[in-house]
Amino acid sequence: SQKIEQNSEALNIQEGKTATLTCNYTNYSPAYLQWYRQDPGRGPVFLLLIRENEKEKRKERLKVTFDTTLKQSLFHITASQPADSATYLCALGESGGSYIPTFGRGTSLIVHP
Amino acid sequence: EPEVTQTPSHQVTQMGQEVILRCVPISNHLYFYWYRQILGQKVEFLVSFYNNEISEKSEIFDDQFSVERPDGSNFTLKIRSTKLEDSAMYFCASSEVRTGGARTEAFFGQGTRLTVV
Numbered sequence: 001s002q003k004i005e006q007n008s009e010a011l012n013i014q015e016g017k018t019a020t021l022t023c024n025y026t027n028y029s030p031a032y033l034q035w036y037r038q039d040p041g042r043g044p045v046f047l048l049l050i051r052e053n054e055k056e057k058r059k060e061r062l063k064v065t066f067d068t069t070l071k072q073s074l075f076h077i078t079a080s081q082p083a084d085s086a087t088y089l090c091a092l093g094e095s096g097g098s099y100i101p102t103f104g105r106g107t108s109l110i111v112h113p
Numbered sequence: 114e115p116e117v118t119q120t121p122s123h124q125v126t127q128m129g130q131e132v133i134l135r136c137v138p139i140s141n142h143l144y145f146y147w148y149r150q151i152l153g154q155k156v157e158f159l160v161s162f163y164n165n166e167i168s169e170k171s172e173i174f175d176d177q178f179s180v181e182r183p184d185g186s187n188f189t190l191k192i193r194s195t196k197l198e199d200s201a202m203y204f205c206a207s208s209e210v211r212t213g214g215a216r217t218e219a220f221f222g223q224g225t226r227l228t229v230v
Contacts, residue, residue: 034218043117043204043221044156089156093216100146100169101219103156 002027004104006090012110019077021107023090026071030092033066033073034101038087044103047088048075080111115139117222119205125228126195134190134225136205144216145188146206147180149173150224156204162188163210195229202226 003026013019023033032051036044050057050066050073057064063076077084087108091101118137126132138145147159160170162180177199179191188207192199206219 036221038156041202041224041226043202043206043224046218046220049218091156100158100161102158103148105155 010108119222138207142207
């Protein structure tokens, strides 16, 4: 069966450190992978998209890697701040399919001052 | 900055009643979506809409649900005969279509919290 797995345990880090979140998938052939941020009671906010033929994407303090051999994406936030505390969702869109993003459950990040 | 807007932000309804959730997608977007998120669970796809018709739908989107674009700006989700288990956050999203037909990333609204009592 198809799975998108993100760590269910919250990630606690100190301000200024780099946060690394993981998204693993099974039985998908993604055309792209997206990372979203979700604050409590709010809708997901798009952060970054990386396509199947890309290895790495950066945007300001954010970096995403995509390894289609390992079937894994890593999401990094450098110089983390308490304001980065939120749940981070990964979503896949399949190649040859509808491109509609399918979400993982998300990982909660807590950045301590 | 353009955004997807949803109304109401919170809707409480009696079991068995019909509700209509409303969305105004970003104006130049052509694909529209509804997702839901039951408390503590993941965001789940319900339906996508393009060119005035449903383009994809999930198993969740059964005959209880319908979508409509009644005018040039609104996109609605109707839930008939609501059940307790329909209580969730419902998110509308929209995306552009690039030259060649590929969709861009989806932009989400803030959601409508539906509580069925």
